[in-house]
Amino acid sequence: MAMSIRELLLQGLNSDPKYIDVSCRYDEQGSKYDEECTNVESYYYYKAEEEIVRTFAAVGLSNLEMPFKLFELGCGSTKKSQIIIDKILRHESTLEYGLNDLSADFLEKVCEDLSAIYGSRLKVDTLAGDFMTVFPKIRNYRGRKVLLWLGGLHCFPLNIQPELLLNIASTLQDSKPISKLYKNGVHVLNRELKSTIDLSKFELEGRYVENKDVSSASYIQVWLRSLVEQTYVLENVGKTVTFGRGEKLLLYGGNGLSHKYTFEQLEHLFASVGLQIVNQWDNGHSALTMVKRKS
Structure with a gap:
């Protein structure tokens, strides 16, 4: 559960040694100080980051399928982000942009600046608060x-760091129906065996296995890869x-699912049980095959 700033500060003061969490410095004033640091000649970090962002904007963006909504964690002034936004808006008429920072007041000022630069082409909504507060909103x-x-x-x-990365991974889980269908077996398992397997701690992966052997077929394999060591109780079976x-x-189960056949593979399969193909209609994706018993 996310902690408030007050709870975070008290946790630090009650610890040994006492500490102030680094995130607590980024209120409205702290965000302004951070912005001032970017103009300091000896502050190499900002300049190094900016160089990498420019490289990504020039090369990496081409790997992303557009359109999409861009969410940013800890956006600050968005100066570096604007390099990416500019590149996207060269190809897209508009961009949805959800930006996060601890300070709601600071975000309001950032939104005013973005509106002055991009107008209606950038559709902005704000997500004030710490990361753990905004992750569910991004996930939804x-x-x-x-x-x-x-x-x-x-x-x-x-x-x-691992908890943060797990939460980031869970916000990006594929919401497409086919992904939900693959994962639904876990929901059934949790219901029938009374367990609590947490899908956010797994990553959905898969591969296509091509097989040209006439006695076999190509197929898909899909699995959930565990991101951490984890144990669950199956209450209904002890x-x-x-x-x-x-x-x-x-x-x-078995070798895979969603098998794909060549004509020769189907012909071999039917022949092995005493059937032969009379005719077949296909559209490049699916086929309807008429068979009869061998005389």
Whole structure:
């Protein structure tokens, strides 16, 4: 559960050694100080980041399927983000942009600046608060989305970084019906065996296996890869199941699913059970095959 700034500060003061979490410095005033740092000649970090962002905007954006909604974590002044926004708007008439920062007041000023630059071409909505507060809002967006985090992991303690990355991964889970269908077996498992397997701790993966052997077929394999070591209780059967980090939970039995056949493979399959093909109609994706018993 996300903590308020007050709770975060108290947690730090009650610890040994006492500390102030780095995120607490980014209120409205702190965000202004951060912006001032970008103009300091010796502050190499900002300039190095900006160079990488320009490279990504020139090369990396071509790998993304547009249109999408751009969400940004810890957006700050958005100066670096604008390099990416400018590139996108060269090809798209508009862009949806959801920006996050701790300070709602600071975000309001950033929105005013963006409106002055882009007008109605940039459709902005704000997500004020810490990351854990805004992750569910990003996760609930059902269209195509890209998550931009130019601040990166370096400011967060090592023990927090895996949790942050898990939450980022869960916000980007594919919401397409086919993805939901593949994963629904886990929901059935949780219901029937009374368990709590958490899909946000798995990544959906798959591959196409091509097989030209006349006695076989091509097919798809789909699985959930465990992102962490995790154990769940199956209450209805009094057992537990453990998934190691990187372990696959296959979403099929046997060799695979959604088999794909060449004409020769179908012909061989039918012949093996005493049938022969009379005719076949296909559209390049599916086929309707008429068969009869061999005389």
